[in-house]
Amino acid sequence: MFHNLQELRQSPSLATKVFIQRDYSEGTVCRFQIKFPSELGSRIERTLFEDTVKTLNTYYAEAEKVGGQSYMEGCLACATAYFIFLCMETRYEKVLKKISGYIQEQNEKIYAPRGLLLTDPVERGMRVIEVSVFEDRGSSGSSPSSNVSSGISQR
Amino acid sequence: MPGFSSGGLGGEVGGPAASPPCPFRPSRFVPVSAATTFLVGSTTLFFCFTCPWLSEHVSSVIPIYNAVVFLFTLANFCMATFMDPGVFPRAEEDEDKEDDFRAPLYKTVEVKGIQVRMKWCSSCRFYRPPRCSHCSVCDNCVEDFDHHCPWVNNCIGRRNYRHFFLFLLSLTIHIMGVFGFGLLYILQHQHQLDSVHSSVTMATMCTAGLFFIPVAGLTGFHMVLVARGRTTNEQVTGKFRGGVNPFTNGCLRNVSHVLCSSQAPRYVGRWRGKQTVEVHPPFLRPPLSEAQLEAKVLDNGIQNDHHSSRSKSSLEQMESQSADAEPPPPPKPEVRYPGLPRADTEESSLLSEGPSTPSMYKYRPAYSSPQRNHTALTHPNKMIRGDSLDSPSILQSSRQASYRSEPSSLDGGSVIGLAARGGERGEGPGGSSGTGGEVAGGISGYSLGGRSYTSYPSSLVLSTGGSHSSSMRSAHTHHNTLGTLQSEGTTDTSYKSLANQTPQNGSLSYDSLLTPSESPEFESAAHELSPQKPHAPAAFPPAMTSSPPPGVRDVPLQGYTSPFLSAQMAQQREGQLLQGSASFSSPNRAYLRAFSPPSPNPPHAAHPETQHHLLHQDSRHPHLRATSSIRPLPPVSEQPSPSSPHACSPDPPVSPPLRGPSLRKSPSYTGEAGLQHKARPMGGGSLSGEGGVRVTQAPQSTSRPGLANHSTSKPVGGVKKVTGVGGTTYEISV
Numbered sequence: 001m002f003h004n005l006q007e008l009r010q011s012p013s014l015a016t017k018v019f020i021q022r023d024y025s026e027g028t029v030c031r032f033q034i035k036f037p038s039e040l041g042s043r044i045e046r047t048l049f050e051d052t053v054k055t056l057n058t059y060y061a062e063a064e065k066v067g068g069q070s071y072m073e074g075c076l077a078c079a080t081a082y083f084i085f086l087c088m089e090t091r092y093e094k095v096l097k098k099i100s101g102y103i104q105e106q107n108e109k110i111y112a113p114r115g116l117l118l119t120d121p122v123e124r125g126m127r128v129i130e131v132s133v134f135e136d137r138g139s140s141g142s143s144p145s146s147n148v149s150s151g152i153s154q155r
Numbered sequence: 156m157p158g159f160s161s162g163g164l165g166g167e168v169g170g171p172a173a174s175p176p177c178p179f180r181p182s183r184f185v186p187v188s189a190a191t192t193f194l195v196g197s198t199t200l201f202f203c204f205t206c207p208w209l210s211e212h213v214s215s216v217i218p219i220y221n222a223v224v225f226l227f228t229l230a231n232f233c234m235a236t237f238m239d240p241g242v243f244p245r246a247e248e249d250e251d252k253e254d255d256f257r258a259p260l261y262k263t264v265e266v267k268g269i270q271v272r273m274k275w276c277s278s279c280r281f282y283r284p285p286r287c288s289h290c291s292v293c294d295n296c297v298e299d300f301d302h303h304c305p306w307v308n309n310c311i312g313r314r315n316y317r318h319f320f321l322f323l324l325s326l327t328i329h330i331m332g333v334f335g336f337g338l339l340y341i342l343q344h345q346h347q348l349d350s351v352h353s354s355v356t357m358a359t360m361c362t363a364g365l366f367f368i369p370v371a372g373l374t375g376f377h378m379v380l381v382a383r384g385r386t387t388n389e390q391v392t393g394k395f396r397g398g399v400n401p402f403t404n405g406c407l408r409n410v411s412h413v414l415c416s417s418q419a420p421r422y423v424g425r426w427r428g429k430q431t432v433e434v435h436p437p438f439l440r441p442p443l444s445e446a447q448l449e450a451k452v453l454d455n456g457i458q459n460d461h462h463s464s465r466s467k468s469s470l471e472q473m474e475s476q477s478a479d480a481e482p483p484p485p486p487k488p489e490v491r492y493p494g495l496p497r498a499d500t501e502e503s504s505l506l507s508e509g510p511s512t513p514s515m516y517k518y519r520p521a522y523s524s525p526q527r528n529h530t531a532l533t534h535p536n537k538m539i540r541g542d543s544l545d546s547p548s549i550l551q552s553s554r555q556a557s558y559r560s561e562p563s564s565l566d567g568g569s570v571i572g573l574a575a576r577g578g579e580r581g582e583g584p585g586g587s588s589g590t591g592g593e594v595a596g597g598i599s600g601y602s603l604g605g606r607s608y609t610s611y612p613s614s615l616v617l618s619t620g621g622s623h624s625s626s627m628r629s630a631h632t633h634h635n636t637l638g639t640l641q642s643e644g645t646t647d648t649s650y651k652s653l654a655n656q657t658p659q660n661g662s663l664s665y666d667s668l669l670t671p672s673e674s675p676e677f678e679s680a681a682h683e684l685s686p687q688k689p690h691a692p693a694a695f696p697p698a699m700t701s702s703p704p705p706g707v708r709d710v711p712l713q714g715y716t717s718p719f720l721s722a723q724m725a726q727q728r729e730g731q732l733l734q735g736s737a738s739f740s741s742p743n744r745a746y747l748r749a750f751s752p753p754s755p756n757p758p759h760a761a762h763p764e765t766q767h768h769l770l771h772q773d774s775r776h777p778h779l780r781a782t783s784s785i786r787p788l789p790p791v792s793e794q795p796s797p798s799s800p801h802a803c804s805p806d807p808p809v810s811p812p813l814r815g816p817s818l819r820k821s822p823s824y825t826g827e828a829g830l831q832h833k834a835r836p837m838g839g840g841s842l843s844g845e846g847g848v849r850v851t852q853a854p855q856s857t858s859r860p861g862l863a864n865h866s867t868s869k870p871v872g873g874v875k876k877v878t879g880v881g882g883t884t885y886e887i888s889v
Contacts (some may be wrong), residue, residue, distance in 0.1 A: 115438035136436035
């Protein structure tokens with residue numbers, strides 16, 4: 001594909017990354033801090049961001065819930081000597097797929113228009129939510145941009 | 156099986172930051188092979204030789220029952236062996252946005268009201284979540300790390316603990332079954348004990364009986380752990396001994412969590428769908444809030460609102476990441492950099508920056524690795540801040556200071572004296588003259604003291620040498636972080652840089668130079684540093700040369716204050732030996748010439764000499780720079796305290812402390828090393844002997860008689876004669 005100079009000049013570059021850490025106040029259950037980082041203060045509304053994190057927390061709580069479904073799943077797995085895992089997806093994995101879809105949707109609708117991108121926490125071992133902050137080169141003055149291509153191609 | 160990944164190899168399937176593959180070590184497979192052989196072999200023999208008769212004469216359910224139990228055991232064994240235990244992928248480079256020289260080694264989080272420490276993992280580059288531990292065998296951080304099991308050649312962690320536990324249970328039941336049914340067979344065949352079937356059955360019974368005791372014991376142990384909601388790691392390290400376990404939810408919930416929770420996902424080697432979301436400018440911006448508008452108004456006009464909010468956010472970001480629960484540190488000057496957000500290179504950020512201040516570090520782009528080069532350019536400011544950062548470590552470590560040094564005998568050029576002074580009082584080194592006496596709470600004084608250093612820090616800086624820029628940066632743990640340290644209530648006197656710099660034993664400790672046998676202790680001490688740990692301060696004896704001059708001590712020297720003592724002695728002798736003799740050793744003289752001490756006074760040349768001696772040591776072992784430079788001061792105060800319980804008598808400054816832990820030996824050695832340059836080649840390693848007094852020079856040295864003369868001519872106190880290896884004697888006045 002031909003990228004002319006004009007295109008390159010206007011493509012965004014990755015400025016920084018903001019990491020939302022885990023909230024361990026309730027133990028090792030997966031929860032992320034809802035605290036709104038200041039770096040994003042000028043990029044996205046607080047409520048939008050907090051909604052996203054709260055929803056993610058809800059998803060994770062659902063995934064880790066110890067209830068009837070997970071119990072049946074465990075019994076079935078034991079009964080089949082865990083061969084059932086070849087055919088069936090675990091509950092957690094199902095929820096993770098939902099989460100992945102949710103993050104994709106949020107990125108498309110809310111974050112990408114604001115020059116932000118969320119990374120699925122599972123790729124970071126569910127330790128952090130990585131928010132990539134992009135800078136529009138034209139609007140932020142003169143400074144060398146690091147990697148233009150990485151700003152576009154997602155990791 | 157989808158859930159499997161080889162436990163022995165780090166999963167590298169498609170992960171961007173997957174753990175590296177473990178080196179192939181055949182010895183690792185011996186236990187697991189033996190376990191597999193015994194399990195499968197014995198069971199097969201049982202089925203072949205015992206079960207036919209049992210199914211005929213007792214019941215046909217017996218083989219079926221045993222087969223089911225055996226399959227269950229085998230399935231769980233395979234899952235425990237091959238399943239990823241919950242390995243964390245390595246953190247990406249830009250996640251470690253803080254300079255690891257200045258970030259603390261520990262971060263504290265509150266889990267259900269209980270403070271839990273998260274340690275920085277230098278291999279994986281993140282702060283280990285609670286209950287996570289790094290397995291040295293697998294070289295991975297494992298979530299909910301239980302232990303590394305050699306019998307399955309795999310770590311047991313969050314994902315496979317259930318399988319491991321069920322394996323133990325089912326194996327116990329299986330062993331009981333094999334033994335019991337074998338016994339039944341034997342009892343019915345007592346007249347045919349010499350037959351093949353009976354012999355094999357008896358062999359199987361013996362094997363089963365042999366393994367029953369350890370397996371049952373382990374099963375019972377894990378049943379207790381599951382009921383208590385603890386991991387083996389926590390139980391063995393005694394983390395919650397006598398305390399409260401924040402991770403328990405009650406016996407029933409703990410058991411159901413282990414057995415009934417959904418299978419945790421794998422982090423490494425996941426299939427990642429291609430993200431198709433693209434980012435295109437122009438970007439939407441939220442309306443400016445009032446606070447931001449205010450910031451813009453108050454702006455000095457150089458920056459726009461973006462940068463002002465960024466600077467604030469950077470400050471808050473760090474604090475939030477440190478799980479702050481306390482008031483933020485005192486406001487620091489915020490430097491605005493128009494070009495900073497995209498300043499990946501030092502040049503751009505530095506060109507645009509005004510006065511360089513340490514707070515600039517906050518604004519470094521997270522992912523720019525050449526950040527380390529910042530130090531060189533911002534060094535002058537860093538030094539001052541850096542020194543201030545020594546104070547917390549001094550503060551924390553000096554809580555144990557039990558002696559009072561008399562700095563009056565030292566001039567401003569003597570950093571050691573100042574350090575001792577600052578340290579002993581357990582206060583921040585506030586006050587240039589070292590008389591600053593504030594600091595009620597540990598780090599609170601630090602934050603105040605951060606602005607009050609003048610000659611103290613400068614002398615420290617000069618003494619440690621400008622070349623140790625990296626160590627200065629290490630010392631210069633940003634006040635910001637330390638403010639959060641205060642809130643966290645941690646003993647964050649150790650830094651990630653230390654952890655990151657010690658890939659192998661001995662490299663961190665100065666003592667490793669002198670006493671290589673002791674180095675592992677130092678490494679662990681350095682890693683697990685906490686001021687309250689008695690051995691922790693001992694990790695820094697190499698950097699310490701602090702003890703008051705013998706003649707001016709208020710309190711008898713305790714522990715290994717001899718290094719400083721030696722320095723003092725050397726200093727005093729130096730003045731007298733200037734005219735002629737080769738001083739105490741020509742190497743020392745060389746050091747003295749090479750090093751330009753901050754203080755022009757010749758009598759004080761001994762101090763720089765001793766310090767320079769440390770520097771000399773450091774130059775040979777770059778790893779040590781971080782240690783010695785990060786805390787050149789705390790050891791001053793730390794030194795006597797840990798050794799005081801061990802010192803048998805305060806009077807002899809050298810000999811008694813050496814009876815303490817081997818760690819203690821080093822300080823005395825290092826201190827006297829300044830005077831022992833000649834002796835060291837002969838007795839370097841041997842000086843690690845217990846109770847061996849560090850001796851300086853051989854009597855036949857030209858300088859010795861002079862030393863001896865001077866020591867005896869010392870007006871202060873008595874003269875202590877100490878002998879060491881090689882028959883050399885040294886007289887110290889006490």
